[in-house]
Amino acid sequence: MDHDDTAEERFRALHAATYTDLLRFVKRRIPDDDADGVVSAAFLVAWRRFGDRPDDARPWLFGIARNILANQARSRLRRGAVDVRMVGDHSTTEADRAPGVDARIDLVRAWWALSAADREVLALVAFDGLTDVQAAAVLGCHRATFRMRLNRARRRLRAGLEPATDLSSPVETWSRT
Amino acid sequence: MNELDRLSTLDPMRDFEPTAERRARATAGLDDLLRESAPATGRRPGTRWLGALGREPMEEAPRRGAPRRGAPRRGAPRRGAPGKGVLGPGARRSGARRLMFGGVAVAAAAAVAVAAVQLVPNGNGNRAYASWTATPKAVAVADVLPQAKQCATGWGADWETPPTAADIVLAERRGDATLVLVKMDSTALTSCFVLDPAEGAAGADLLDTASPAPAAGRVRTVSMGAVEGSEGWYSSVIGRAGAGVEKVEIELPDGTEVRASLRDGWWAAWWPGHEGGEADGVRIVVHADGKSRDYRPSQLHG
Numbered sequence: 001m002d003h004d005d006t007a008e009e010r011f012r013a014l015h016a017a018t019y020t021d022l023l024r025f026v027k028r029r030i031p032d033d034d035a036d037g038v039v040s041a042a043f044l045v046a047w048r049r050f051g052d053r054p055d056d057a058r059p060w061l062f063g064i065a066r067n068i069l070a071n072q073a074r075s076r077l078r079r080g081a082v083d084v085r086m087v088g089d090h091s092t093t094e095a096d097r098a099p100g101v102d103a104r105i106d107l108v109r110a111w112w113a114l115s116a117a118d119r120e121v122l123a124l125v126a127f128d129g130l131t132d133v134q135a136a137a138v139l140g141c142h143r144a145t146f147r148m149r150l151n152r153a154r155r156r157l158r159a160g161l162e163p164a165t166d167l168s169s170p171v172e173t174w175s176r177t
Numbered sequence: 178m179n180e181l182d183r184l185s186t187l188d189p190m191r192d193f194e195p196t197a198e199r200r201a202r203a204t205a206g207l208d209d210l211l212r213e214s215a216p217a218t219g220r221r222p223g224t225r226w227l228g229a230l231g232r233e234p235m236e237e238a239p240r241r242g243a244p245r246r247g248a249p250r251r252g253a254p255r256r257g258a259p260g261k262g263v264l265g266p267g268a269r270r271s272g273a274r275r276l277m278f279g280g281v282a283v284a285a286a287a288a289v290a291v292a293a294v295q296l297v298p299n300g301n302g303n304r305a306y307a308s309w310t311a312t313p314k315a316v317a318v319a320d321v322l323p324q325a326k327q328c329a330t331g332w333g334a335d336w337e338t339p340p341t342a343a344d345i346v347l348a349e350r351r352g353d354a355t356l357v358l359v360k361m362d363s364t365a366l367t368s369c370f371v372l373d374p375a376e377g378a379a380g381a382d383l384l385d386t387a388s389p390a391p392a393a394g395r396v397r398t399v400s401m402g403a404v405e406g407s408e409g410w411y412s413s414v415i416g417r418a419g420a421g422v423e424k425v426e427i428e429l430p431d432g433t434e435v436r437a438s439l440r441d442g443w444w445a446a447w448w449p450g451h452e453g454g455e456a457d458g459v460r461i462v463v464h465a466d467g468k469s470r471d472y473r474p475s476q477l478h479g
Contacts, residue, residue, distance in 0.1 A: 019195075126182075145383060
């Protein structure tokens, strides 16, 4: 059927365009051994829902994968967030040899002092490279809500990096736009 | 360099590229997938429930007669049919739009949940949640404050100030279960379910309050769907009501009429079963101005 052929071609194009990004997204969150299974499961879901995809399919795919991760192992679900790994997780000795080592160690330490929920919103922007609109789509929340959370997470990360920061300074405000 | 830029230098996948072999395996998997299963065709407005915030719906209604797949793929999510046995194993799941509690805090909003939902053993149509009633009991806001606080706790750091009675927009009881609409930090509106008082909050959603109120006598759905809870599937619908709406009822396929709670321009109901996650699986009857009109949910969302 023409329609199916077209859908298949489009899906193949989507797969080709997003496979590496999706694999990276998943590998940031779970060990490599399990990543291929999650990626293929996400594409399976995407194919079954292909008619419902939004124009920007990449965050939609990420959202599918995120939910598979959350559901496959509830233990990964910390305070409702899918936690994110990071350079330095298991390699402090490697980090020790890198330039800017102090700043880097501070950053890694501040990262792990955050809640998993904070890490997740930060990672969607800093690691996955998503805009706030795209990141909100991954989490299934409103853009304004995502921005509020991102602002709070950034504030806490900054506070973690600069212990002298006055924590009683005014918090960010947000508005529905 | 701000903190986000600094963070990005630590991206564990910064320099990662899949090997040609890995990519070839993925492409082979794609070929299998396309051979085995037909695509979803066409967009089907209104067949899914709007999730939190009414944005791009992430949940999908089960589809009867969807192509049956072969043996589960390695690493693929486990599948099972929800409670009432109307869905074959190949059917689309009416999955948890919300990530559930169960000792774990609720997610602000989850995306599609097709994965790892447990099989529901009793496919005989028996409704769980034994104390549930089709007509809700209105409760004073002071009486549901403990539940509202439980809900707030579930959001973790996202919810900064514990709710007060002034934050509660609507509260109802059906048997043991409490449903409450409560403002988060006095701004965003959330819905929260405490189905079993012993277990605490079962799930919660952030609701979209941005769109204008419906016209007089009309209603709109803001959130609708089905979730698998500790006693089986339950459905919910939450919406806004225009001036003059006197009563809202949800008519289930078996004839049960679920009376929604209605207060301050909001209405809400829940019931055991997964009809709320199906494409127009229920009818919504709106009473206004001495007349009643019934709607398919797809006519009312957005």
